[in-house]
Amino acid sequence: MSEGALISLRSASFGYADRKVVDGVSLDQGPGEVIALLGPNGSGKTTLVKGLLGLSEHLGGEVSLFGTPLDRFRERPRIGYVPQRHSLSTSVRATVREIVEVGRLPLRPWWRPSGTEDARLVDEALDAVGLRDREREDVAALSGGQQRRVLIARALVAQPDVLVMDEPTAGVDIDNQRVLAEVLGRLAARGTSMLVVTHELAALRDVVTRIVCMDGGHVDFDGSPSAYARGHRGHELGDGHHHESPSHDHPAPGIAAILTDPLPPREVQP
Numbered sequence: 001m002s003e004g005a006l007i008s009l010r011s012a013s014f015g016y017a018d019r020k021v022v023d024g025v026s027l028d029q030g031p032g033e034v035i036a037l038l039g040p041n042g043s044g045k046t047t048l049v050k051g052l053l054g055l056s057e058h059l060g061g062e063v064s065l066f067g068t069p070l071d072r073f074r075e076r077p078r079i080g081y082v083p084q085r086h087s088l089s090t091s092v093r094a095t096v097r098e099i100v101e102v103g104r105l106p107l108r109p110w111w112r113p114s115g116t117e118d119a120r121l122v123d124e125a126l127d128a129v130g131l132r133d134r135e136r137e138d139v140a141a142l143s144g145g146q147q148r149r150v151l152i153a154r155a156l157v158a159q160p161d162v163l164v165m166d167e168p169t170a171g172v173d174i175d176n177q178r179v180l181a182e183v184l185g186r187l188a189a190r191g192t193s194m195l196v197v198t199h200e201l202a203a204l205r206d207v208v209t210r211i212v213c214m215d216g217g218h219v220d221f222d223g224s225p226s227a228y229a230r231g232h233r234g235h236e237l238g239d240g241h242h243h244e245s246p247s248h249d250h251p252a253p254g255i256a257a258i259l260t261d262p263l264p265p266r267e268v269q270p
C-alpha cells in the first residue's frame with residue numbers, strides 16, 4: 001500500500017452475490033488529487049466506488065482507506081459520497097438547510113443537539129455550493145442540478161477527506177453543469193480530493209488532475225489528462241503505432257477536442 005494514500009487498491013475485485021464485476025484494479029489516490037473515473041456503461045465504475053463505501057461486495061485483493069484495511073475501516077464520514085442519479089425524495093418535505101444538516105448527524109452522539117459549530121459548517125457547505133440564499137426553500141422546488149448541489153453540500157458538511165461523486169453532472173443541462181463544475185473547481189482549489197465518476201469530462205476538464213478509465217471491469221488507462229488526450233489524438237491521427245494505453249479505443253468521441261476546446265459560451269440571460 002502506498003504511504004499517505006487516501007484510497008489504495010491492489011488487485012481489488014468488487015461485485016454482487018459473489019460475482020466479480022470489477023476485477024484486478026490497482027489504484028492509489030493521493031491527497032489533493034481529483035480523479036475522473038471514466039468508462040462505458042456497465043464497465044464497473046459505480047461498483048468500484050460503491051465498493052469503497054461497503055455498498056458492493058469486496059471479493060478480492062487489498063483495499064485500504066486512509067491506511068486502514070476496508071474491513072476494519074470505521075471512519076465513514078471521512079468519505080463524502082454523492083450517489084448516482086439520486087434525486088431528493090419529494091414525499092418528505094424538507095428545506096435545503098435541513099437536508100444539509102443531516103450530513104452532520106453521523107458526527108455527533110444521537111443525544112447531542114446540533115450546536116453553533118454544526119450551524120457554521122452548514123453555512124460553509126451551502127456557500128461552497130452557492131445555495132445559501134435558497135436555504136429556506138423546499139428541496140422539491142429545486143431543479144435537478146440544484147438538488148445535486150444540495151447533496152454535495154450534505155457530503156461536504158461532514159468535512160470529508162475525500163469526496164466520491166457518481167455522475168454529479170448527469171442529466172443536468174449545460175448551464176447547470178457549468179455551475180457544478182465551478183463548485184467542484186472551488187473545492188479543488190481548496191485542496192479537496194475527489195473521485196468523480198463521469199461521462200461528461202468536458203464539464204470537469206479544468207478540475208480533473210488525473211484520468212482513470214475502466215472497461216469490462218478493468219482499468220485500461222490511468223494517467224494525466226494530457227496523456228489521455230495524446231493517446232486519443234494519436235489514434236485519431238492514425239499514426240500507425242499501437243499505443244500501450246488502450247485509450248485509443250475509448251468510446252468517448254473526440255476526447256482530445258473535449259480537453260482542449262473551450263466550453264460553449266454561457267447563455268446570456270436577458
Ligand SMILES: Nc1ncnc2c1ncn2[C@@H]1O[C@H](COP(=O)(O)OP(=O)(O)OP(=O)(O)O)[C@@H](O)[C@H]1O
Pocket residue numbers: 016021039040041042043044045046047048
Ligand atoms: N446491485 C447489483 N446487483 C447485481 N449486479 C449489479 C448491481 N449493480 C450493478 N450490477 C452489474 O454490474 C455491472 C457494472 O455496473 P456498474 O453500475 O458498476 O457500471 P457503470 O460503469 O457504473 O455503468 P454506468 O455508466 O451505466 O453507470 C453491470 O453489468 C450491472 O448489471
